[in-house]
Amino acid sequence: MPRDFRRSLVAVVLLLIALAPPLRAGTLLLARLENLPLRIELADDGRRAIGEVEGRRYLLELERGEIFRLDGDRGRRRLAASADDGATLDGYRLESWSPGPAVAGYGSVYNVLQRGETICAEVLSSRWMKRFAEPLVRAVALLQRVERNLRPRDRKGCGRVAFETYARNGWPLFVGYRDAPIFVTERLRFGYPVRDARLVAPPVCDRPGC
Numbered sequence: 001m002p003r004d005f006r007r008s009l010v011a012v013v014l015l016l017i018a019l020a021p022p023l024r025a026g027t028l029l030l031a032r033l034e035n036l037p038l039r040i041e042l043a044d045d046g047r048r049a050i051g052e053v054e055g056r057r058y059l060l061e062l063e064r065g066e067i068f069r070l071d072g073d074r075g076r077r078r079l080a081a082s083a084d085d086g087a088t089l090d091g092y093r094l095e096s097w098s099p100g101p102a103v104a105g106y107g108s109v110y111n112v113l114q115r116g117e118t119i120c121a122e123v124l125s126s127r128w129m130k131r132f133a134e135p136l137v138r139a140v141a142l143l144q145r146v147e148r149n150l151r152p153r154d155r156k157g158c159g160r161v162a163f164e165t166y167a168r169n170g171w172p173l174f175v176g177y178r179d180a181p182i183f184v185t186e187r188l189r190f191g192y193p194v195r196d197a198r199l200v201a202p203p204v205c206d207r208p209g210c
Contacts, residue, residue, distance in 0.1 A: 027196035029136055030187040031148050033163075038143070041192070043199040046135035050196060051143045058146065059198055062138045067146055070198075079146055087152045088159030091115045094168045100124040103173035106186045113161070113171050120158035121166065122176045129171035130188065137167045 002127045007073050027042040039052040050070070059068040059076055067090070068076040100108035108124035118121045126133075139161045152160035155177060166172040166183065175183040 011017075022130060025191045026138055026199065027136065027189065028189045032181070032186065033140065034153065034182065036147075036149055038140070038150075039206045040136060040139050041196065041199065042135055042139065045192060049139040050113060050199060053147050053150065056147070058143065060139050060142045062142070065142065067142055069146075070080075074080075076145065087162035087165075089165075091100060091159075092165050093121070094123065094165065096169055097191055104188055106173060106185075106188070108173050109169065113165065113202070115158050118157035120155065120161060120177065121182060123166050123169070123172050123174035124174040125167070125170035125172050127170040129188075130167070130169070133167065133171035136171070137164050167174065175203055 006152055026044045027040075027094075027111060029038070029040040030041070031038045036053060040049050041051075042049045047063050051058045051060055057070040058079075060066075061068075065080045069079055070076050088203060092113060092114045092117050094111050096111050100110035102108065103124050104131075106126050108126055109189055110124040112119060113121040113123055126160045140150075144152070144163065154160050158177075161170075163183070166175050171185070171188070172183055173185045173188075174181070201202070
């Protein structure tokens with residue numbers, strides 16, 4: 001291979017590396033909520049995420065609670081999502097009972113969620129993830145505001161349980177109700193290499209002074 005050609009090839013490779021968005025160590029979640037596939041890619045600073053539900057993609061500004069629909073190469077558009085997902089927020093207690101089985105490669109604690117005397121769910125949670133997973137909980141809650149099929153369902157005697165209720169004792173690796181799954185963590189990877197420019201770039205701001 002001629003020396004000049006090699007030098008040109010090296011120069012092209014270095015240019016491509018320089019132009020590529022930098023890698024960041026974010027978080028990847030693959031899960032099913034109400035039997036719908038859910039994918040969330042979280043930025044390393046926990047301030048924004050990209051969520052995908054059945055091919056529909058959203059940019060989630062977690063601190064401001066804003067949601068943008070991503071339309072491929074056509075950019076994004078802000079969604080006027082309802083601030084209320086219909087969840088019932090009061091009257092629940094989530095008690096840890098015993099060690100649980102491994103889920104998605106992580107150890108768990110077995111919890112029972114009750115409202116009054118009614119058992120509303122069994123939750124396998126990871127306690128150590130509680131602080132790290134808070135942005136993921138917010139991301140799921142935002143997606144529930146724009147995806148109606150993800151919203152909390154009314155279950156007899158239990159109301160509509162908010163996703164954050166399941167997460168009181170740590171990240172909910174698995175949530176079940178009467179032998180039927182509500183939420184299943186299929187894969188959860190910390191230190192995931194995030195390259196999407198919308199997660200690496202500063203937060204979206206479409207109004208003066210922010």
